[in-house]
Amino acid sequence: MSDSLSPSLNYSQAIRSWRKLSGLLSNDQMRPVEEIRLENLETLVTEAGTAEALADRCGLSAVYLSQIRSRAVDQKTGRPRNLGARAARKLEDGTGKSPGWMDRDHINETPAEVAPRTDLADDVFLPITNAAASMGYGRQQPEYDLVVDSMRVTRTWVHATLPSITSMENLAVLTAYGDSMEPTFSDGDLILVDRGVHEVRLDAVYVLARGDDLFIKRVRRQMQDGALMIQSDNQLFGPPERIENGARASIHVLGRVVWAWRGKKL
Secondary structure, three states: OOOOOOOOHHHHHHHHHHHHHHHHHHOOOOOOOHHHHHHHHHHHHHHHHHHHHHHHHHHHOOHHHHHHHOOOEOOOOOOOOOOHHHHHHHHHHHHHHOOOOHHOOOOOOHHHHHOOOOOOEEEEEEEOOOOOOOOOEEEOOOOOEEEEEEEEEEEHHHHHHHOOOOOOHEEEEEEEEEOOOOOOOOOOOOEEOEEEEEEOOOOOOEEEEEEEEEEEEEEEEOOOOOOOOEOOOHHHHHHOEEEEEHHHHHHHEEEEEEEEOOOOEE
């Protein structure tokens, strides 16, 4: 383990989480998340006693939960309403479930895997999502943003190491693929992203979306005309790409990379 990695972080846990994430992403038989969330919602209703009690505990509308459970048709889409990611996170927070619990199938879990977690006052659980960004030529965004696992760190470490993030709640972990950002980070590294950043204000490494693809690139803003220079840290990948103001609408900033899980601050 690198000397620069905080003792409050469990590196082996990060590796296990990454391996678990890789397995989930390669599973072609994964059930639709809408089905899984609906099934887990019924479990929470049973644990709470009533849907009204669950809604009150989690800060949600009882009417909304009723519509989800009854598969009421959304007038805008003409399809049954589904439980969204934001509501799923509220349900997890309100019931003490770990981040991503609503998005996972618990049918085959052992009792140890479903036991309530023991939190310390300083703990923060960072969601590990199913999104994976390419450090090369792009990687397709997943149809749904799922939380597949979580990583435990401490508030003390976050405040001391990452003082400029927008919010603790905006942090998420995803996997980087490719070698175009060597030596900053490598293929398969877990990276910590501040999802509250949607503009390029600093010369830094960002998660970018162009069309349906996700990229991890270093972005610099030109002083004279505001154009963006998007480049790889690996010099073998050639010169930076210049994005003029007229073409900037095609690039969407999804977050700023603030830490690579090899113990390197960015």
